[in-house]
Amino acid sequence: MQRALDDAKVPLSWMPEQWQQVMVDLGQPRYRGQQGFEWIWQHAVDDYDQILVWPKTLRQLMQQRYPFQRLRSETVQEAADTTTKILFRLADQQRVETVVLPHAYGTSICVSSQVGCNLGCTFCASGLLGRTRNLNAGEILDQVVMASRLMPASMPPISRVDLMGIGEPLDNYQEVVRFIRLIHQPQGLNLGYRHITLSTSGLVPAIYRLADEDLPVTLAVSLHAPNNALRSRLMPINRAYPLEKLMPAARHYSEQTGRRVTFEYAMLRDVNDSLETARELADLLAGWSCHVNLIPWNPVPEEPFQPSPMMRVRSFRDIVQQNAISCTIRKELGQEIDAACGQLRHREEADHRSEGIRQFAPGISENGEPG
Ligand code: SAH
Ligand code: SF4
Numbered sequence: 001m002q003r004a005l006d007d008a009k010v011p012l013s014w015m016p017e018q019w020q021q022v023m024v025d026l027g028q029p030r031y032r033g034q035q036g037f038e039w040i041w042q043h044a045v046d047d048y049d050q051i052l053v054w055p056k057t058l059r060q061l062m063q064q065r066y067p068f069q070r071l072r073s074e075t076v077q078e079a080a081d082t083t084t085k086i087l088f089r090l091a092d093q094q095r096v097e098t099v100v101l102p103h104a105y106g107t108s109i110c111v112s113s114q115v116g117c118n119l120g121c122t123f124c125a126s127g128l129l130g131r132t133r134n135l136n137a138g139e140i141l142d143q144v145v146m147a148s149r150l151m152p153a154s155m156p157p158i159s160r161v162d163l164m165g166i167g168e169p170l171d172n173y174q175e176v177v178r179f180i181r182l183i184h185q186p187q188g189l190n191l192g193y194r195h196i197t198l199s200t201s202g203l204v205p206a207i208y209r210l211a212d213e214d215l216p217v218t219l220a221v222s223l224h225a226p227n228n229a230l231r232s233r234l235m236p237i238n239r240a241y242p243l244e245k246l247m248p249a250a251r252h253y254s255e256q257t258g259r260r261v262t263f264e265y266a267m268l269r270d271v272n273d274s275l276e277t278a279r280e281l282a283d284l285l286a287g288w289s290c291h292v293n294l295i296p297w298n299p300v301p302e303e304p305f306q307p308s309p310m311m312r313v314r315s316f317r318d319i320v321q322q323n324a325i326s327c328t329i330r331k332e333l334g335q336e337i338d339a340a341c342g343q344l345r346h347r348e349e350a351d352h353r354s355e356g357i358r359q360f361a362p363g364i365s366e367n368g369e370p371g
Contacts, residue, residue: 011068012040012138013178017185022066028058034187036062041188046070046144071142084151085335090115090139094132096166098143100158101333107151107161111143113176114167119201121235123224123266125300126166131256135167137178141249144189161191164199164220170206180215192219199264202341204241211256219253220262220293221246225272226281248285254290261288267296267308267316278316282323288301292320292327298335 012189014022014231018205019033032054036257039051047068048059074085074095084100094111115132117124161183163169168178183191200207207219225231231238238246254261267273285292294317296308308316313329320327
C-alpha cells in the first residue's frame with residue numbers, strides 16, 4: 001500500500017499501465033496514458049503543457065494532481081576526449097553525478113542509484129559521506145534523458161547504460177529493477193536488457209533475487225581482492241558476504257541468465273596488485289567463463305592509496321590471461337574531470353559546506369578553464 005502511495009506522487013516512475021490507469025481514473029481514454037509516457041520519455045517534455053496531443057483541460061488537471069520536475073544540471077564538465085560528467089540536482093536539492101563516456105562502439109552512460117553509499121569501501125569517494133537516500137526509478141531514468149540533452153552534439157546517442165555511479169544498486173533493489181523495466185519499454189527508450197550492466201559490491205541475497213527476475217542484464221561484481229582477509233580490509237561488506245558466499249551467487253547468476261559475469265578489480269599499488277595476488281585471482285576464477293576488468297584506480301585525496309603503475313597493471317593482466325581468463329584494462333576516460341565515482345559530488349558537497357552554494361557555467365570551472 002505504501003508502495004502505491006509513493007508511486008502516485010512520482011509520475012516519472014510510472015510504468016505505462018499506471019499511466020493508463022490514471023487516465024481511466026480521470027475519465028479519459030486509456031490511450032492518453034500511452035501518450036503521456038511517450039511524451040515524457042521520447043519527447044522529454046519539461047511539463048504537461050508541452051504534451052500537445054492532450055487537451056488543455058487534461059494538461060491542467062495533471063499539473064494540479066501529479067506535478068513532476070525533471071532533473072536539473074548544476075555542473076557539466078567536458079573532458080578533451082568528450083567524456084562528460086554532470087552533477088544533477090534532484091527536486092529535494094540532493095545531488096548525484098552521471099558520466100557520459102565515448103567508446104569505439106558508441107556512447108555509454110554511468111548512472112547513480114543512491115545519494116551517497118552506506119557500504120564504506122575504503123578506496124571509494126561515494127562512501128565518504130554515507131547514504132542520504134535512495135533514488136526512485138524515475139530519477140535514475142531521467143539521468144539518461146537529461147544527459148542526452150546535455151552531452152556534446154558530436155557524440156552518438158547513448159546505447160549502453162551502466163549502474164556504476166554513486167550508490168549500491170542492489171541496496172535500492174526495488175527502484176533499480178523498476179528502472180531496468182522502465183528503460184526497456186518500447187514506448188520509452190526501448191533499451192535492450194543486454195545493453196545494461198549492474199555493478200554490485202556483492203549483496204548476495206539480492207544477486208539471487210535478481211537472477212530470478214528474468215532481466216538478463218550483465219552483472220559486474222566488484223571483487224578487488226581474491227581472498228577474504230584483503231577483501232574485508234577494502235570492502236566491509238565482505239564480512240557479511242565473504243567470497244565463499246559471493247562466488248556461488250555470481251556463478252548462479254551466470255547460469256540462470258546465460259550472461260557472462262564481469263569482475264571489477266581496482267588496482268591499488270602494493271595493496272592488491274602483486275603478481276602473486278594475480279595468480280591467486282586466477283585460481284579463484286579458474287574454470288569460469290567470466291571476464292576480469294582491471295580498473296586503474298582514480299585517486300581520492302582522502303584515501304590512503306596510490307594507483308598501481310601501468311606497467312604493473314599490464315603484468316597483472318598478463319598473468320590472469322595466461323590462466324585462460326578473459327581480462328582487460330579499463331581505458332581511462334576523462335581523467336581531468338574528477339572521473340572517480342562520487343568524487344565530483346563529494347568535492348562539491350565539501351565546497352558547499354565551507355563556502356555556501358556556487359553556480360558553475362556548464363563546462364567551465366571557476367577559473368575559466370574547461371572543467
Ligand atoms: N556500488 C557498486 C557500483 C558503484 S561503484 C559497486 O561497488 O560495484 C562502480 C565501480 O567503481 C566499482 O567496481 C567500484 O569498486 C569502482 N570504484 C569506486 N571508486 C573507485 C575509484 N576511486 N577508482 C576506480 N574505481 C573505483
Ligand atoms: Fe558503495 Fe560501490 Fe563505492 Fe563501495 S565501491 S562505497 S559499494 S559505491
